[in-house]
Amino acid sequence: MKPAVVLLSGGLDSATVSAIAKSEGFALYALSFRYGQRHGIELESAVRVAEALGVAEHAIVEIDLRRFGGSALTADIPVPKGRCAGAIGEGIPVTYVPARNTVFLSFALAWAETLGSEDIFIGVNVQDYSGYPDCRPAFIEAFEQMANLATAAGVEGRQRLRIHAPLMQMTKAEIIARGLSLGVDYGLTSSCYDPGTDGRPCGHCDACLLRAKGFADAGYPDPLSLRFGLFVP
Amino acid sequence: MKPAVVLLSGGLDSATVSAIAKSEGFALYALSFRYGQRHGIELESAVRVAEALGVAEHAIVEIDLRRFGGSALTADIPVPKGRCAGAIGEGIPVTYVPARNTVFLSFALAWAETLGSEDIFIGVNVQDYSGYPDCRPAFIEAFEQMANLATAAGVEGRQRLRIHAPLMQMTKAEIIARGLSLGVDYGLTSSCYDPGTDGRPCGHCDACLLRAKGFADAGYPDPLSLRFGLFVP
Numbered sequence: 001m002k003p004a005v006v007l008l009s010g011g012l013d014s015a016t017v018s019a020i021a022k023s024e025g026f027a028l029y030a031l032s033f034r035y036g037q038r039h040g041i042e043l044e045s046a047v048r049v050a051e052a053l054g055v056a057e058h059a060i061v062e063i064d065l066r067r068f069g070g071s072a073l074t075a076d077i078p079v080p081k082g083r084c085a086g087a088i089g090e091g092i093p094v095t096y097v098p099a100r101n102t103v104f105l106s107f108a109l110a111w112a113e114t115l116g117s118e119d120i121f122i123g124v125n126v127q128d129y130s131g132y133p134d135c136r137p138a139f140i141e142a143f144e145q146m147a148n149l150a151t152a153a154g155v156e157g158r159q160r161l162r163i164h165a166p167l168m169q170m171t172k173a174e175i176i177a178r179g180l181s182l183g184v185d186y187g188l189t190s191s192c193y194d195p196g197t198d199g200r201p202c203g204h205c206d207a208c209l210l211r212a213k214g215f216a217d218a219g220y221p222d223p224l225s226l227r228f229g230l231f232v233p
Numbered sequence: 234m235k236p237a238v239v240l241l242s243g244g245l246d247s248a249t250v251s252a253i254a255k256s257e258g259f260a261l262y263a264l265s266f267r268y269g270q271r272h273g274i275e276l277e278s279a280v281r282v283a284e285a286l287g288v289a290e291h292a293i294v295e296i297d298l299r300r301f302g303g304s305a306l307t308a309d310i311p312v313p314k315g316r317c318a319g320a321i322g323e324g325i326p327v328t329y330v331p332a333r334n335t336v337f338l339s340f341a342l343a344w345a346e347t348l349g350s351e352d353i354f355i356g357v358n359v360q361d362y363s364g365y366p367d368c369r370p371a372f373i374e375a376f377e378q379m380a381n382l383a384t385a386a387g388v389e390g391r392q393r394l395r396i397h398a399p400l401m402q403m404t405k406a407e408i409i410a411r412g413l414s415l416g417v418d419y420g421l422t423s424s425c426y427d428p429g430t431d432g433r434p435c436g437h438c439d440a441c442l443l444r445a446k447g448f449a450d451a452g453y454p455d456p457l458s459l460r461f462g463l464f465v466p
Contacts, residue, residue, distance in 0.1 A: 059301075061296075061297060062295070062296075062297060063294075063295075063296050064294060064295060068292075068340075068343045068344045068346075068347045098342075098343040098344075098346040098347050098384065098385075099339055099340075099342040099343035099346055099383055099384060100343075101383070102339045102342055102343075102379070102380070102383045103336070103339040103340060103343060105339075106332055106335040106336040106338075106339040107301075107332075107336060109331075109332040109335055110301050110331040110332035110333075110335075110336060111301045111331075113301075113331040113332055114301045114331050133382065133383060133384055133385050133387065133388040134382075134383045134384075136382070136388075138382050139379070139382040139383055142375070142378050142379035142382045142383075143379050143383075145375050145378075145379070146335070146372070146375035146376050146378070146379045147335070149366065149367075149369070149371050149372040149375045150332055150334070150335045150366060150367045150372055150375075150376075151331070151332060151366055151367075152331075152366050
């Protein structure tokens with residue numbers, strides 16, 4: 001089995017991407033980050049998802065993106081709550097973390113190089129997160145091009161690195177449907193930007209609202225909501 | 234004064250680049266990394282160089298690149314010693330750290346974005362380090378292109394990020410001559426891959442040999458060698 005590095009946050013998208021990579025025959029090297037996120041509970045989800053998927057290895061790397069501030073996910077900026085779905089995606093959200101995907105993909109690149117892997121998977125998509133600049137196809141393509149110039153193997157022609165973003169053009173409902181068809185247990189995942197210490201979703205931040213809409217559109221109850229006795233549409 | 238993020242390792246090249254950025258009128262935001270390097274003494278040099286240059290801020294970010302192994306600078310691979318100068322630069326050295334400059338530049342990008350800076354300075358050059366893939370012009374250009382797609386400001390057209398690599402085509406001797414003309418005190422810097430705990434250069438690794446050759450070619454004694462009573466050609 002060829003090794004692939006998979007960015008695994010513990011959320012719905014990255015769990016689905018990991019399952020897709022596995023279904024394509026890759027041995028998974030899951031990569032998560034403790035980056036000063038206020039929703040650190042997602043790392044517990046990442047561990048559960050990695051176990052459930054039977055990854056070859058799960059690395060949790062500590063980096064301190066709080067040093068540079070600038071996001072509601074890492075700094076003392078309130079997470080927006082209760083926005084109507086229409087407002088989500090207008091402009092760049094305060095939950096955007098500066099250069100986060102660039103930093104994450106750079107570490108994935110370092111690991112891919114030492115593993116001799118040619119494949120990195122990331123769960124970005126444009127539909128729900130159109131406000132995040134580093135979730136767009138042009139960014140992913142530019143990163144891939146840069147990555148192939150950055151590594152020893154790329155320069156020597158021994159390696160052709162690909163950044164896989166299979167969710168790029170999918171809606172949240174399509175992502176959920178795909179994951180369910182691959183046996184993903186979404187009860188293990190965590191999406192909330194501001195969860196309780198027990199992992200209870202707040203139910204009102206953008207991530208909770210998009211997740212709820214996704215499950216509603218997919219016509220399937222969210223096992224996480226069921227577990228916490230939250231309203232299921 | 235416009236802010237610029239400067240990657241500052243504490244070595245000769247990054248000290249020179251910082252002085253160049255300062256001479257161009259930038260306020261310096263120096264960025265160093267504790268990345269598991271065995272030559273951690275270079276961070277003490279970085280602090281001294283940053284002080285001497287009067288930087289606006291000096292951030293030292295902790296990241297663990299040892300997690301992924303693969304380099305004599307971070308793993309238990311011996312640092313090569315006593316190679317003739319001709320052998321340096323043949324192929325990719327074992328001191329290459331996978332994706333290191335990609336990771337470093339990604340953090341610089343994060344900081345630049347929160348500072349509202351459009352300028353990142355890095356001390357790479359092709360002449361002496363032709364074996365490092367992430368020190369080539371094509372890599373720097375690809376990173377710049379990616380960076381302008383990665384950030385909120387880039388997408389909104391509020392920012393045009395530039396990666397400055399003013400040493401790219403210079404020889405070590407030219408770099409030293411330029412730094413001296415700008416008043417850089419190279420006695421504060423550290424280049425050795427395997428120094429003593431007191432900062433004493435080993436005198437035999439590639440970095441020491443290239444530094445010695447650079448000072449010899451520049452026709453100037455290395456103040457660091459003088460301090461430690463090392464042979465000065």
